[in-house]
Amino acid sequence: MPRIAPIDVPNADAGVQATLSAVxxxxxxxxxxxxxxxxxxxxxNGYLALSESLGAGVLTAKQREIIALAVGQVNECQYCLSxxxxxxxxxxxxxxxxxxxxxxxxxxxxxxxxxxxxxRVADTRGQVADADLAAARSAGLGDAxxxxxxxxxxxxxxxxxxxxxxxxxxDFPKVDVRQRPAA
Numbered sequence: 402m403p404r405i406a407p408i409d410v411p412n413a414d415a416g417v418q419a420t421l422s423a424v425x426x427x428x429x430x431x432x433x434x435x436x437x438x439x440x441x442x443x444x445x446n447g448y449l450a451l452s453e454s455l456g457a458g459v460l461t462a463k464q465r466e467i468i469a470l471a472v473g474q475v476n477e478c479q480y481c482l483s484x485x486x487x488x489x490x491x492x493x494x495x496x497x498x499x500x501x502x503x504x505x506x507x508x509x510x511x512x513x514x515x516x517x518x519x520x521r522v523a524d525t526r527g528q529v530a531d532a533d534l535a536a537a538r539s540a541g542l543g544d545a546x547x548x549x550x551x552x553x554x555x556x557x558x559x560x561x562x563x564x565x566x567x568x569x570x571x572d573f574p575k576v577d578v579r580q581r582p583a584a
Contacts (some may be wrong), residue, residue, distance in 0.1 A: 405567035407436030417442055420449070433572045434480065434560060444559075451556050458549045460515070462492040467512055468519040468553040470494075470502035474578070475523040478561035483573040514540030515550060522554045 410421055410431070417439050425431050438445040455465065466489040473481035482503070489499050498508050505520030507513040518537040521529050537547055563569070 403433075403437070403568050403570055405437055405440060405569075407433050407569070408439045410436060410439075413439060414442075417445070420445060424449070430572075432484065433569050434484075434564060437563060437567050437569050444563075448556065448559060451552070455549065455552055455556065458552075459543075459545045460549045460553065463489075463494060464512055464515050465553055466492045466494060467498075467502040467507050467516045468550060469557050470499060471505050471516050471520045472523045472554050472557040473561055474503040474505075475520060476558065476561035476565065477578045478564050479576065479578045480564035480569050480571050480573075481557065481561050482576045482578055483571050486576045487573050511541055514542055515546070518542065518547065519550050519554050522551055523558070527551070 408417065410418060413421070420442070421431050421435060421439065424435055435445065438448055456462070460468075466485055469481060469485040470489060473485055486499055489502065494502065495508070501507050501513075502516055505516050507516045514537055518529075518533065521533045525533075534547070537550075542550070
C-alpha cells in the first residue's frame with residue numbers, strides 16, 4: 402500500500418486533470434507515479450517540463466533509458482526499474498542491453514560511456530573524479546552530453562526517491578531490484 406496515496410483524478414482540480422489527460426493522450430496511460438506527483442502540481446509540471454526538455458537534447462531515447470536503468474538500480478527503485486525495463490524495450494534495448502544498463506554498461510562503446518558516467522554520478526552523488534570525466538570525454542562525450550547525463554541522473558533521482566518514499570504501486574510488469582538482471 403502506498404505511503405503517499407495518488408490523487409483521485411476525477412476529484413482533482415481542473416488544471417491537474419488537464420495535465421494528466423495530456424499525459425494519457427501522449428503515452429496511453431497515466432502512470433501511478435504521475436498521480437502521486439500530482440499531490441504537488443508544481444512537482445508534476447516541473448517533472449513534465451524537464452522531461453520534455455531533456456527529450457529534445459543530444460541524448461537519444463535509448464541513451465536516456467540506459468541512464469534511467471542505471472540510476473534506478475543504484476537507488477534500488479523497483480517502480481522505475483519496472484517502468485524503464487518496459488520503456489527501454491520500446492526504445493530499442495535488448496534484454497542484454499537492459500541487463501548491461503542496470504550494471505552501468507551498454508552494448509555500444511559510446512552508450513557504455515554514457516551508462517558508466519551516469520552510474521558514477523549517481524554512485525558519488527556528483528562527486529566524480531577527474532578520471533571519470535576524462536574517461537567520458539575520451540569515449541566521445543562532449544560537454545553537452547555530460548551535462549545532459551547529469552540532468553537525466555537528476556530527473557531519475559527525483560522519480561526514484563519519490564517512488565521509494567511513497568511506495569508507489571507498480572503499474573508496469575514488475576522487475577525485482579535485487580535480482581541480477583537476466584541476459
